[in-house]
Amino acid sequence: MDKNNISIVILAAGQGSRMKSNKAKVLHNICGKPMLYHIIKASKEISNDISVVIAHQKEKVQQEMENFFTDIHFVVQDADNFPGTGGAMKNVKPKNEKVLVLNGDMPLINADSLQGFIDTDADIIMSVFDLQNPDGYGRVKIESGEVQYIVEQKDADADELKISTVNAGIYAFSKDVIDKYIPLLNNDNAQEEYYLTDVISMAKKDSLVIKPLIVDEEYFKGVNSKKDLSDSEIIMQDRIKTHWMMQGVIMQLPSTIYIEESVTFEGECIVENGCRITGDTLISNVHIKSGSVVEDSVVKNSDIGPLAHIRPASYIEDTHIGNFVEVKKSSLKGVKAGHLSYLGDAQIDEGTNIGAGTITCNYDGINKYKTIIGKNVFIGSDSQLVAPVTIEDDVMIAAGTTVTNDKIEKGALAISRNKVKIVKDFYYKFFGKK
Known part of the structure; x- marks a missing residue:
């Protein structure tokens, strides 16, 4: 032309x-x-x-x-x-x-x-x-x-x-x-x-x-109200999703899925119902499960969700992100984070397992700090990693541990637990019955 x-x-x-x-x-x-x-x-x-x-x-x-x-x-x-x-x-x-x-x-x-x-x-x-x-x-x-x-x-x-x-x-x-x-x-x-x-x-x-x-009225519809705006977005959403399904993307209940104009798919991808994918996002050979949100990120060879939130500036590759996991401005490669975790401003390497309830404490109220986690690290459930912190390869973090050290050296175990105190028959004394 x-x-x-x-x-x-x-x-x-x-x-x-x-x-x-x-x-x-x-x-x-x-x-x-x-x-x-x-x-x-x-x-x-x-x-x-x-x-x-x-x-x-x-x-x-x-x-x-x-x-x-x-x-x-x-x-x-x-x-x-x-x-x-x-x-x-x-x-x-x-x-x-x-x-x-x-x-x-x-x-x-x-x-x-x-x-x-x-x-x-x-x-x-x-x-x-x-x-x-x-x-x-x-x-x-x-x-x-x-x-x-x-x-x-x-x-x-x-x-x-x-x-x-x-x-x-x-x-x-x-x-x-x-x-x-x-x-x-x-x-x-x-x-x-x-x-x-x-x-x-x-x-x-x-x-x-x-x-x-x-001309076809669909293409020349004017937008003069918020209702017109909504009607036009439905039409454009249908075009976007139709395009990607014709390129081989599987979408389950596509009418429940929201995909922005700037999103790109590659390879074999599945998007389940109720997902929202926005911004300059690349999805390559990924299964995004129901109710998940991906924003301005790159996700490759991974599965996400259900009910996971990938926030902007994240890079995820060869990784399992499970339900109720939130990732923000982090790089994860070859990682398992199965459930109930917040990973913000983090760099996590392959072979690492993130236990349920793990939090990277990246914000002190004024500044954001980075958490670096090496290869083959096992982080137990309910652990808090207070940034800035580096956890080297082959480290174990025991469940319930709060890491405040700047560095955990290779091969070490980090554990912080108070001794459990047992008060005999406290239940009966408290409720006044035996």
């Missing part, structure tokens, strides 16, 4: 008041990334000239997108003097001969869904839906394969209300159309805004060719 054929403008200047949020609408997340991220990502597959029009929370929107993309043009809309979709185009300077205008609240588009705008030849290409119930939408009158006009529902007559073709809100213009008609837009309307749709009527008067492009 020649990316020099089309420029893309994404209108992302609005506040989105129906979202009932202080956050700019385009920054609300879907599957782990802001809505606007998904639109830019799809756009970059077909164009090398992408402009994003911003206004509301413009600095925050630009900064967040620059965390992901380095070659996007940001154009600030003068919303005070030139409000509306037409006003948003006033300062845009596309460099390619065809200009595709997208909305920043349509996160479900992908490169394939935009292909029709590239393949169709016309002065203006206008996206449309055919709906069984078009109530509430502006109707699009089409004759002889060309758009004749758009009429809002409140202005439509009886015959026009029967039209089922409605405006989907996405347009492709020739650059000449942009250059000629955007400067001619005015705000002589009830809302005193500059409307991009006015370009359609002006171009039609000049006998330009305006062709409709029927």
Whole structure:
């Protein structure tokens, strides 16, 4: 695909008041990334000239997108003097001969869904839906394969209300159309805004060719509320999980599983019901059991859970992580941690067994400290390892031990237990019965 054929403008200047949020609408997340991220990502597959029009929370929107993309043009809309979709185009300077205008609240588009705008030849290409119930939408009158006009529902007559073709809100213009008609837009309307749709009527008067492009509503759904956000995330989740299942990942009850856009799977993987996998996570030849959470980590040749929590910056390889085990910012290779343990800021080597109830005490209330555990170490149940501490190879930590030494040397046994005191017949004295 020649990316020099089309420029893309994404209108992302609005506040989105129906979202009932202080956050700019385009920054609300879907599957782990802001809505606007998904639109830019799809756009970059077909164009090398992408402009994003911003206004509301413009600095925050630009900064967040620059965390992901380095070659996007940001154009600030003068919303005070030139409000509306037409006003948003006033300062845009596309460099390619065809200009595709997208909305920043349509996160479900992908490169394939935009292909029709590239393949169709016309002065203006206008996206449309055919709906069984078009109530509430502006109707699009089409004759002889060309758009004749758009009429809002409140202005439509009886015959026009029967039209089922409605405006989907996405347009492709020739650059000449942009250059000629955007400067001619005015705000002589009830809302005193500059409307991009006015370009359609002006171009039609000049006998330009305006062709409709029927698009799939699933890909061009707008997000205007938290309910829309949730509905769109369900669709994107289905796409993500379908992709990975087609690549060979087994998912049990996939509707109960949440997987973010940035997660990658390799090899033979099983994900059981109720799991959540997020961030820049790599899962390679892993069985993740029900109710487990994996965040921003690498897991290879291991089994996780059920009900385990792998927190960010963990690296786990050839390891068994059992139920109610939490791992945070730790490296485990060839380790068994079967149940009920917290392993934070730790480095643990192969052959080591972590007993139930083991805790790496990595935080003193001010600073975090590291625990280093060597090979073939046996740590008994209910042990506390107070960091910073190094436990060398072939060490045994007796059950119930609190390790406060800086180092336990190779081959040693560490044990700390108080002598058990027995008080005869205490039970009967306490409850007053024999």
